[in-house]
Amino acid sequence: MIEKMKFLSITGPKEDIDRVIDTYLSKYEIHLENALSELKTVKDLRPYIETNPYKDTYQRAQELAKLLPEYNSEEIKKTDVSIESAAKSIEDIGSQVEELTASQTELQDKIEALNQSLEKVFPFTGLNYDLSSILHFKYIKFRFGRILHEYYNKFESYVYDTIDTVLYKCREDEEYVWLVYFVPETVSNQIDAIYSSMHFERFFVPDEYKGTPSDAIHSLRDKISVLETQQNAIKSKLSMILETRREELLSALNRLETFSTNFNVRKLAACTKQNINTFYIICGWMSYRDANAFQKEISDDEKTFCIVEDDHSNIMSAPPTKLLNPRLFQPFELFIKMYGLPAYNEIDPTILIGITYSFLFGFMFGDVGQGLCLLFGGFLLFRLKKASLAAIISCCGFFSTIFGFLFGSIFGFEDVIHAVWLRPMEHMTNLPFIGNLNTVFVASITIGMGIILLTMILNIINSVRTHDRERTFFDTNGAAGLVFYASLVVTIVLYMTGNPIPATALLFLMFGLPLLVIFFKEPLTALLEKKAEIITEGKGMFVIQGLFELFEVLLSYFSNTLSFVRVGAFAISHAAMMEVVLMLSGAEAGNPNWAGVIFGNLFVCLMEGLIVGIQVLRLEYYELFSRFYRGTGRAFKPYGKKN
Incomplete structure (x- = not known):
């Protein structure tokens, strides 16, 4: 609603x-x-x-x-604090927080700088010599860096003994060897070129350390520890200020x-x-x-x-749409919003989709045990997560349980309870001109016909509300289409029940006239609305186009009706799949493998439940909504909400 x-x-x-x-x-x-x-x-x-x-x-x-x-x-929470007091509180708290945050940022920058220095020195911890002395050599050049294992081995085997250099290996890992080499200043350029050819990657160590690399690392870590202690103290002070003034801050936030x-x-x-x-x-x-x-x-x-x-x-703007449905049907608004909200003066199909979706799902997925699993599982999930889809699953599980009793199936077993109505795979109906046909197919087509007739009536109501005369009287889903399809349904029923004479009379009387009205819907609409030009294009083109459209109309009536056969097909498919599960688990031999039964039920419940849910939604959108629903409404977006 x-x-x-x-x-x-x-x-x-x-x-x-x-x-x-x-x-x-x-x-x-x-x-x-x-x-x-x-x-x-x-x-x-x-x-x-x-x-x-x-x-x-x-x-x-x-x-x-x-x-x-x-x-x-x-x-x-709402409070009576004035806007001036709220702004002053935020300014005061903000200045305190900003001062502490600035100090915290400054300390963090220093820690990052020390960490970078630590990363530069750490690879050379194996060098047991004073760094400051090395960095101030006058006649000897030094180079800190690393080289790949492959090139280091080649250098050590073929080159090292032939050049004037001293190499000191500090550390190695799976990929690199970290080292320091020394060369006389007079030949440093030539030696550097040889090392570069061996893919030596140089590192520049800052001149800010005393003692060995190990001593430098300990010193850096001590400095970092002191700074982190100061940083933690600032964090604690900041947390204390925020917690102490928590209520004041939130009250000011609410007012602002x-x-x-x-x-x-x-x-x-x-x-x-x-x-x-x-x-x-x-x-x-x-x-x-x-x-x-x-x-x-x-x-x-x-x-x-x-x-x-x-x-x-x-009024210039159209009224916005605010849905107001019973709590039981509110979860189904999810499907409505996916398709498009109804316009203000349009029929809200939420209750219709709630009933038909759950009913068709239950028909296609009739099983007492699996239905109860969906019922209670969806209900618990809805209570925990408040998800609309979970509530929809629960409603579908309720109807699956009902049809499970009608079909006499509980977790696939058909010998535990008596079928109140029929067994989907066994029950047949003898129809004139057709012969034996599975009863669930007959039932599903009958249900489909009833739903199509209902949607035609809803389309007429919607069209009257929007003053759309063409869709009200002459459309395939308007009055002409309703008379044609209803007459066709009544004719079929009369033939099937053994009343051919009144069926034939009704067929001759009501078959042609509605189709003629549909064929001439454009000129009839123009005549009804008193337009000057009744046929806009040429008469020949109008006739050809009308014949093609009429053929498409007849084909759509036939295909839309047959589309509901899938309801019966899935009911039989579900029963067949459960029969396979029980056969593979040995239940038919009287010695069931309960692990196989449980796993098979779980697999069918999840896989077929998903497929059936999608198929029913397809039926709703393409066979129901396409006939009467526009979905052109705009959502009601309130400025404020009630306390």
Whole structure:
């Protein structure tokens, strides 16, 4: 169902807009519209051009709130703190946090610099010599670096003994050898070239260490430890400040959020000058219940006025759609929103899809045991996660359980309980002109015919509401299509029940006339709407196009009806799959492998349940919705919600 809406225009002195928004509108759900667009007939309307003074402070408050440990937006509670006090609190807390954060950042930069130095020195821990002395050699050049194992072995075997150099291996890993080599200053260029040819990768060690590399590493680690201690102390102080002022911060955040949001209403409001005073105008949609409560509340307010526009034809914007369904059917709104919300004056198909989806799923997946698993499993998942899909699964499981009793199947076993109705794989029906046909196929086609007739009626209702005469009277899913298809259904029923004479008479009387109406729907619509040109294209082209369209109509009636055969096919398929599971697990031989039975049931439940769910959704969208549902509505997006 779609909740009925009223269009309200709220006005008052310009300087009073914040009070009205905070006092009244924040209590009710109102879908705001742009007043400049809606009130085009009002003279001298101007937009608000003020900037939001609370925006930056509110953003700062949000950033501070995120620093709180275990912060949850639901923790924010409404308080009576003034907007000035809220802004001062955020400024005070922000300055404290900013000072501590700056100190923390400075310490972190120093720690990162020391870590980089540590990384440069660590590979040379095997060098047991004073670094400072090496870095100040006068006549001997030194090079710190690394070389791949492959080239190091070649260098040591073929080159090292032939050149003037001293090499000291410091450390090695799976890929590299870390080393230091020394050369006389006079031949350093030639020796460096030889090392480079061996893919030597040089590292530059800063001149800031005393003692051996091991001593330097210990010194660096001690410095890092001291800085980390200072950093932890700052973190503790920051946490203490935030925790001590937690309630103050959250109260200020709430107040700033309210005023920042309220100020944004100005984007959709308008101003108009009357005599010497300037008034604001706010327009929007409210439900009947909220609109009545709001009017009652402002009845004693001398500064606030409200005008209700009951005639929606005088309003530029279409009413938004707010679904209002029983709790049992609310999860099925998921499928509606996936397809598109209904327009305000359109039929809401939520209850229809809830009933038909669950019913068809149960028919195609009839099993008491597996149905109960879906029922309780979906229910528990819904209670834990509040997922709409879980609630839909639970509803489908309920109907699967019912059809399980009708089919006499429990976890695939058909000898445990008696079939209240029939066994899907065994029961046959003798039909005139056709012969024996599985009963579930007959039932599924009958159900499909009933659903198609129902959707045609819903299409006529929707078309009447939108004043679409062509779709109301002459469309394939309108009155002409309903008469044709209903007559065809009645004719088939009469033939199948052994009444050929009235069936033939009905066929001759009702078969041709509706098809002629559908064939001439365009000129008939033009005639009904009193248009000057009845046939826009040439008569020959009109006839050819009409014949092709009529053939497509007849073909679509036939294919859409046969599409429901899949309902019976899946019912038989489910029974056949469970029969295979029991056969493979040895249940038919009287000595079942219970692990195989459980695994087989689980596999069928998950795989076929998914496939059946998709197939039923396909039937809903293509065989039901395509006949009557437009889905052109826009969602109701309230500015404020009730306390």
